[in-house]
Amino acid sequence: MTNKHSWQALTVFTLSYIFAALAANSIGPLAPFLQEELGFTKGNIGLFTASIYLAAALSGIPSGWLADHLGVRKALVIGLVIQAILTCGLLTGLLPWMLLFMFLSGIGYGVVNPATGKGVMVWFSSTLRGTAMAVKQSGFTLGGVLAGVILPPIAVLFGWQKSILTAVGLLFLGAFIAYIFCPTKQDEFIQNKTENENKPNSSNSQPSSWDRKAIIFWSIIMIFFAAVQQAGTTFLVIYLVEKIGYTRVAAGMFFSLALVSGGIGRIAWGWVSDFWFKGDRKKVLIIVGLIAAAMCIILGFVPAGINPVLLGLIVFLFGFTAIGYNAVFLTLVAEVAGKENSGKATGLSLTIAYLGAIFGPPVFGLIVDFTHAYLVAWLIFGGVLALATLSTIFYRFKLSTSSYQ
Known part of the structure; x- marks a missing residue:
């Protein structure tokens, strides 16, 4: 069921x-x-990314429960306000305190994905769900684009602290928008009730119908996707400054390009999985994973003085796949669990998948620090992602009865 409230x-x-x-x-x-x-x-630098995603991972299951029981709007407002308040702690300028507050802000950040994922399951039917999830997940890449475009210039003009305050202000703005305009829990209940009444087989959708093994399997695979995504986005700017010789602002524009292409990829792959592959999310993830692994390896061989257009193409394809996979994965998990359990299932899957975001950036950074070569890190991350993706060819699973509601 899709109506004006859905959009x-x-x-x-x-x-x-x-x-x-x-x-x-x-x-x-x-x-x-x-x-x-x-x-x-x-x-x-890698520890900052690890800190926020560690907290997001630990809060994943409770956040899913929060969305399932309090409703999407309340959970979303709570998460954004927590993240805003605790992000202010980055202004201390002291590494231990900054890492602590980055970690604590991740508790709020960890609420956003399960809550919004639950919302997409509630408000969209299976025929549009992949595309809707992709549009929602493009928010991650658009947020990263804004970070790359506006934060460095603000830091140049006014200092990095003002960049942090800008991010905090936008979080509070997001909480205000969610509180005023997000459909209420009562709206969700009415829509769920209407759909269930029109679905004679919906009674088969019980928590026991979860294919938990499928959710856990795909979440483990997503560890490697998340590791490549977060390591790439964390170190791309530094890599381009040190290896290619770009200015920090110019490198930030390539960072933004990767995230723009990631947003385009999320929508494109979601649409492809809905209409070209008729809901077969698995095949799409295999294609995306292999291309992402190849782009990761190619990035490692980028020479100094490379043509900016060619570099832009490589960065675009990296973002299109290594960042663009996310929506298809979350749609798959939500469909396996069904509407009633989509919040908890998304929280569980993110708790597992976030391990890649936690360990990926610091491991990448340590490899570079130890070997003094970015090439080694890019090769290791790309090779492992390729192996993980190929392993999915041999896995089969069954969708929950409620996944098509």
């Missing part, structure tokens, strides 16, 4: 995710400033 809800979900992702991705574009002013190493 209103999707708009709110996307805007909320834009603002949450901008704050969560703020360290990558600001990394050169933090290195110069505070003396942070590449390993230190």
